[in-house]
Amino acid sequence: MTKIRHLIKYFSFALIPLLLFLGASTISYFYLKKADEKRLENRFDFEIAQAKKLVERRTSHYIQILKGAKGLLTASDKITRQEWKNYFESLEIIKSYPGIQGIGYVEVVRPEKLQVHIQKLRVEGFSDYTVRPGGSRSIYTSIVFLEPFAGRNLRAFGFDMFSEPIRRQAMEQARDTGQPVLSKKVTLVQETGSKVQPGFLLYLPVYQGMILPATVADRRRLLKGYVYCPFRAEDLMVNILKDDFDNFSIQIYDGLRKEKQHLLYSHNADQPTLNTASNHLSKKETNIKMAGRTWTVVFEALPAFVDNRSKLPEIVLLGGSIISLLVFFAFWSVGNLRRSNRIRRTITDNATVALFMMNDKGYCTFMNAAAEAMMGYTLAEVQDKPLHYLIHHHYPDGTPYPMEDCPINRALPTNNLVRAHQDVFIRKDGTFFPVLCAASPIFQNGVPVATVIEIKDLTDEKKAQSELAYQHKITDTIAENATVALFMM
Numbered sequence: 001m002t003k004i005r006h007l008i009k010y011f012s013f014a015l016i017p018l019l020l021f022l023g024a025s026t027i028s029y030f031y032l033k034k035a036d037e038k039r040l041e042n043r044f045d046f047e048i049a050q051a052k053k054l055v056e057r058r059t060s061h062y063i064q065i066l067k068g069a070k071g072l073l074t075a076s077d078k079i080t081r082q083e084w085k086n087y088f089e090s091l092e093i094i095k096s097y098p099g100i101q102g103i104g105y106v107e108v109v110r111p112e113k114l115q116v117h118i119q120k121l122r123v124e125g126f127s128d129y130t131v132r133p134g135g136s137r138s139i140y141t142s143i144v145f146l147e148p149f150a151g152r153n154l155r156a157f158g159f160d161m162f163s164e165p166i167r168r169q170a171m172e173q174a175r176d177t178g179q180p181v182l183s184k185k186v187t188l189v190q191e192t193g194s195k196v197q198p199g200f201l202l203y204l205p206v207y208q209g210m211i212l213p214a215t216v217a218d219r220r221r222l223l224k225g226y227v228y229c230p231f232r233a234e235d236l237m238v239n240i241l242k243d244d245f246d247n248f249s250i251q252i253y254d255g256l257r258k259e260k261q262h263l264l265y266s267h268n269a270d271q272p273t274l275n276t277a278s279n280h281l282s283k284k285e286t287n288i289k290m291a292g293r294t295w296t297v298v299f300e301a302l303p304a305f306v307d308n309r310s311k312l313p314e315i316v317l318l319g320g321s322i323i324s325l326l327v328f329f330a331f332w333s334v335g336n337l338r339r340s341n342r343i344r345r346t347i348t349d350n351a352t353v354a355l356f357m358m359n360d361k362g363y364c365t366f367m368n369a370a371a372e373a374m375m376g377y378t379l380a381e382v383q384d385k386p387l388h389y390l391i392h393h394h395y396p397d398g399t400p401y402p403m404e405d406c407p408i409n410r411a412l413p414t415n416n417l418v419r420a421h422q423d424v425f426i427r428k429d430g431t432f433f434p435v436l437c438a439a440s441p442i443f444q445n446g447v448p449v450a451t452v453i454e455i456k457d458l459t460d461e462k463k464a465q466s467e468l469a470y471q472h473k474i475t476d477t478i479a480e481n482a483t484v485a486l487f488m489m
Contacts, residue, residue, distance in 0.1 A: 022321065025321060025323075040305070044284060044299070044301060044305075045284070047245065047247075047248065047299070048284055048286050048297070048299050049286075050244075051241060051245060051250070051297070051299075052286055052288055052297065054240050054241065055237075055240055055288055055290075055295075056288060056290055058097065058099075058236075058240050059182075059202070059290045059291060060290075061097055062097065062100065062202055062229050063180045063202070063204070063291065065091060065093060065097075065103065065229070066103070066180060066202065066204040066227045066228070066229065067180075067204065068087075068091075069087065069103060069105070069204075069227040070204055070205075070206050070211070070227050071211075072087055073105065073206045073224070073225070073227065074206060074207070074209070074210070074211055079105075079145075081124065081145060084105065084145040084147060085147055085149070088102075088103055088147035088148070089147075094148070098239045099231070099235050099236035099237075099238070099239035099240060100229055100230075100231060100236070101152075101153065101188070101190060101229070101230040101231060101232060101235075102146050102147050102148055102153050102229070102230065103146075103147055103227065103228075103229055104143050104145055104146035104147070104156070104227070104228050104229070104230065105143075105144055105145035105146075105206075105225055105226070105227055105228075106141045106142065106143050106144070106161055106171075106225050106226040106227075106228060107141070107142055107144045107224075107225045108139065108140070108141055108223050108224060108225050108226075109131070109139070109140040109141070109142055110139065110140075111136065111137070111138065111139070111140070114131065114140060117131070117140075117142070118130055118131065121144065121158075126157075129157070129158055130158055131158055131160050132158050132159050132160060132163075133160065133163055135163075137160070137162065137163065139162055140160050140162065141160055141161045141162040141171065141225070141226065142158055142159070142160055143156050143157055143158060143159050143161070144157075144158075152190040152191070152192060153190055155189050155190050155192075156188070156189045156190055156230070159189050161201075161226075164186070166183055166184045166185075166186050167183055167186060167201065169183070169184070170182065170183035170184070170201065170203055170292075171203050171205075171226060173292060174203040174204060174205045174226065174292075175205045175219055175220060175223050176216050176219060176220070177292070178205060178207075178212040178213075178219060179204075179291070179292065180202060180203065180204045180291045180292075181202070181203050181204075181291055181292040181293070182200055182201070182202055182203075182290065182291040182292060182293035183200050183201045183202075183203070183293075184200070184254055184255070184293070185198050185199070185200060185233075185254040185262060185264055186198075186199050186200060186201065187199060188201075188230050188232065190230060190232075191232075197232040197233055197234045197235065198232075198233045198234070198254075198263065198264045198265070199230060199231055199232050199233055200231055200233065200254070200264070201228055201229065201230050201231070202228060202229045202231070202291060203226050203227075203228045204226065204227050204228070205219070205223060205225075205226055206223075206224045206225045206226060206227060207219065207222040207223060207224055208222045208223075208224045209222070210222070233252070233264040233265045234265055237252065237264075237265040237267070241267070245267065246268070246302075246304070247301065247302050247304045247305040248267070248268065248299050248300060248301060248302060248305065249267065249268040249269055249271055249299070249300040249301075249302060250265070250266070250267040250268065250297065250298070250299055250300075251263060251265070251266050251267075251269065251297070251298045252264045252265040252266075252295055252296070252297050252298075253295065253296040253297075253298070254293075254295060255293075255294060255295070255296065256287075256294060256296055257296075258296055258298060264295070268302060271302050283298065283299065283300045283301075284298075284299050285297065285298050285299070286299075353370060353454050353455060353456050354367070354368065354370045354371035354373075354374045354375070354454070354455040354456075354457075355367065355368045355370070355371055355452065355453070355454060355455075356371055356387065356452070356453040356455070357442075357450055357451070357452055357453070358386075358387055358409075358450060358451045358453065359449070359450050360413075360448070360449055360450065361386065362386035362387060362388060362403065362409055363383060363385075363386055363387065364379070364382045364383060364387040365383075365450070366379070367379050367382065371455070374427075374455065374457055375390075375391055375425070375427055375428060376427045376428030376429060377390065377391075377428050381428075386403065386409075388401075388403045388406050388408075388409055389403070390426075390428075391425045391426055391427075392406060392408070392423070392425055392426065393426065394426065395424070396424050396432050407421055407437075407439070408421070408423075408437055408439045408451070408453060409451075413448075416441075417438075417439070417440055417441075418437060418438055418439035418440075419438050420436060420438065421436070421437040421438070421439075422434065422435070422436055422437070422458070423435055423437055425455065433457060433458075433459050434457075434458040434459060434462050435455050435456060435457060435458055436455070436456040436458055437453065437454070437455055437456075438453070438454040439451050439452070439453050439454075440452045
């Protein structure tokens with residue numbers, strides 16, 4: 001039972017630092033893990049904010065372009081097709097802001113002037129021109145200028161935007177407010193039927209003779225037309241976002257409802273997103289408000305987003321675990337060493353022979369209790385001079401005993417063992433007594449550095465031998481002088 005208690009004691013001695021180091025490593029791991037997750041979350045938020053800023057900035061550039069076109073149309077009663085083309089080309093819009101389909105002008109035509117309007121365009125060389133779709137309406141808004149005037153943009157020439165409810169809603173809002181307005185999701189008339197993309201339009205009203213009439217009634221009365229930009233959503237967003245957001249799945253919805261019919265743009269929708277319970281890293285939403293319209297943008301992180309996650313938490317945990325185990329074994333070894341030393345000390349202290357240890361200078365560095373009792377010295381008293389000059393300095397006849405002649409002191413430098421050497425030592429009180437000695441060198445890295453000396457007091461044995469010799473002498477005397485026969489059985 002005592003042995004088990006000792007084992008538990010030494011195990012606890014090593015277990016406590018193990019638990020402390022493991023605890024510190026675990027706490028550090030979770031702290032660094034949380035810090036890394038916070039870093040990823042901040043980066044996630046930054047990427048969302050960056051994408052939002054890019055879209056808003058590009059839209060503001062288009063609005064400024066339309067304001068320039070509006071100023072041109074407001075300052076002049078009549079703008080030729082060539083002048084419109086020159087304005088467009090001077091801005092290098094396609095080069096500077098790719099993703100836009102062009103810049104157009106929509107002329108407002110009253111019903112009574114519809115035929116005059118059609119005839120004027122035909123005189124310009126467009127013999128097949130008409131306002132589409134046909135039919136009678138209270139007002140017509142025909143696309144008369146659109147640059148670049150080529151390719152798919154030719155399909156929009158003559159289209160009456162007021163004839164389509166979604167476009168009309170945005171145009172009326174722009175007319176009444178005098179501000180730029182984005183339309184809801186539409187399919188542009190420029191679409192050819194192949195690879196059709198969702199689209200939207202940006203409108204800015206143009207009034208007769210002034211930038212902005214004072215009242216809504218005046219704005220409706222003086223409405224001259226609209227400058228506008230058509231956009232294919234995917235072409236625009238690919239150009240704005242480029243390849244900077246390939247680590248995300250991005251969906252942009254027109255309005256606040258995240259439904260398929262309102263989806264404007266989708267990026268990496270077919271990629272597996274990050275499967276994590278922490279929603280702050282798997283999906284986030286933001287709203288973009290611009291030109292009277294709100295878009296909802298949904299970001300989802302892809303596995304590649306966390307590929308550069310810091311390995312420091314795992315390194316700290318692994319390193320801390322290894323260090324914890326090393327500390328455990330170190331303390332376990334120290335405990336075992338202390339236990340072994342305690343056992344050796346117990347054996348040494350309870351040994352019946354006197355034990356000394358001398359260094360290479362002959363000074364005593366250790367003596368056990370039996371040695372102190374035998375010599376009458378304490379360890380502190382024998383450390384001031386070589387041990388030989390305290391216990392072995394003279395012969396019994398009073399002549400000096402040179403240290404260099406002492407076989408015990410010569411055991412170390414000559415690397416020889418001394419066994420069963422009988423000698424006479426001197427106690428602290430000056431008395432001589434017979435001893436049996438043994439001396440053994442101690443080696444360190446192959447070099448003798450100290451000597452262990454064992455001394456046994458032979459006083460009692462010598463006395464017993466003397467008494468036995470005396471008895472034998474008496475017996476022999478009696479036998480030699482006896483007058484009768486003696487027998488020993």
